[in-house]
Amino acid sequence: MRINFDSDGLVPVIAQDYKTKKILMLAYADNEAVEMTKKTGFAHYYSRSRKKIWKKGEDSGHVQEVLSVLVDCDEDALVYLVNQTIGACHTGYDSCFYRTIDGEIVGEKVFDPDKVYAN
Amino acid sequence: MRINFDSDGLVPVIAQDYKTKKILMLAYADNEAVEMTKKTGFAHYYSRSRKKIWKKGEDSGHVQEVLSVLVDCDEDALVYLVNQTIGACHTGYDSCFYRTIDGEIVGEKVFDPDKVYAN
Numbered sequence: 001m002r003i004n005f006d007s008d009g010l011v012p013v014i015a016q017d018y019k020t021k022k023i024l025m026l027a028y029a030d031n032e033a034v035e036m037t038k039k040t041g042f043a044h045y046y047s048r049s050r051k052k053i054w055k056k057g058e059d060s061g062h063v064q065e066v067l068s069v070l071v072d073c074d075e076d077a078l079v080y081l082v083n084q085t086i087g088a089c090h091t092g093y094d095s096c097f098y099r100t101i102d103g104e105i106v107g108e109k110v111f112d113p114d115k116v117y118a119n
Numbered sequence: 120m121r122i123n124f125d126s127d128g129l130v131p132v133i134a135q136d137y138k139t140k141k142i143l144m145l146a147y148a149d150n151e152a153v154e155m156t157k158k159t160g161f162a163h164y165y166s167r168s169r170k171k172i173w174k175k176g177e178d179s180g181h182v183q184e185v186l187s188v189l190v191d192c193d194e195d196a197l198v199y200l201v202n203q204t205i206g207a208c209h210t211g212y213d214s215c216f217y218r219t220i221d222g223e224i225v226g227e228k229v230f231d232p233d234k235v236y237a238n
Contacts, residue, residue, distance in 0.1 A: 001220045012131050014142060021140030023133060023189075026196040038220070070142075070216040070225065073208050077145040079216050089192050097189040097198050101120045101157070106189065 004076040005031065010046060011078055015056075015088065018067050018081040024088035025096040027056075029078065037066055043080050060116050062086045087111050123195040124150065129165060130197055134175075134207065137186050137200040143207035144215040146175075148197065156185055162199050179235045181205045206230050 005011050009031065015024040027045040029037070033053045036044040043056040043064035057063030064082035071078060087110035089096040098107025124130050128150065134143040146164040148156070152172045155163040162175040162183035176182030183201035190197060206229035208215040217226025 001218060001222050003220075012145060014133055014145065016142055023135055023142065023198055026131060026133065026191060034220075068225075069220040071218050071220050072145060072215040073210050073212075073217070074215075077215075078220070079142055091192050093192075096191040096193075096196075098192070099120065099190050101122075101153075101188040101190050101197070103120050106187075 001071050002075055003031070003034065003071065003078070004074065006076070008048075010048070011076060013043075013045060013078045013080055015043060015064055015080045015082050015084075017084055019083075022095055023097055024064075024082065024084055024094070034069075034078070037069070037080065041066055043082060056088075057085060060086075060090070062088065062111075062116075064088070090117065092116075120190050121194055122150070122153065122190065122197070123193065125195070127167075129167070130195060132162075132164060132197045132199055134162060134183055134199045134201050134203075136203055138202075141214055142216055143183075143201065143203055143213070153188075153197070156188070156199065160185055162201060175207075176204060179205075179209070181207065181230075181235075183207070209236065211235075 010028040013029045030046040033044040033046045062085050066080045068081040087094045092113040093107035094110045129147040132148045149165040152163040152165045181204050185199045187200040206213045211232045212226035213229045
């Protein structure tokens with residue numbers, strides 16, 4: 001399947017828990033990150049701020065095993081269906097989407113970021 | 120809750136079915152589209168190709184009633200939790216993510232686009 005990368009060579013990727021169907025995060029991937037994801041079976045993304053590929057969980061251990069990759073009708077967005085270790089968000093929540101637009105907390109805290117990201 | 124729009128004034132929005140948890144589509148919104156969504160209770164987006172705000176379903180009738188809007192940790196991505204009328208994708212599938220990256224069809228055809236978008 002072709003992927004239509006944007007002018008920066010990126011495509012938005014939604015990570016979704018394959019069991020709970022919860023949306024975990026939205027990040028970006030370049031072609032190499034998609035290929036590394038397919039090759040290794042673990043989610044890789046491209047960091048727009050650090051300008052490099054990263055493996056989700058490379059520091060925290062909270063990796064995402066990718067069971068399937070979906071493509072949308074326009075071929076310009078992907079879904080990684082994942083088996084998430086511990087939690088997806090660096091804040092300690094299970095999902096990065098842990099708040100409503102009104103600020104209500106709807107996510108579940110699953111780890112203490114001070115312990116995971118210490119040093 | 121603040122939203123960090125990108126340099127084009129846009130934020131990616133994931134529409135998710137609030138009952139089935141299926142991811143329906145990924146589109147973009149500007150501040151006005153988000154405000155119209157909150158005000159009307161129906162999903163509005165910004166079309167990057169047509170350079171204007173659109174209400175999902177304005178032509179097809181396949182509107183999205185928005186029950187909740189979620190914001191991610193970086194405040195640069197949104198989820199619309201929606202009650203989708205008929206189907207989300209203009210191809211006739213329930214979701215725009217109806218194929219795997221290997222081309223396997225995993226979505227469900229729920230309407231005939233030739234009938235819905237005729238004339």
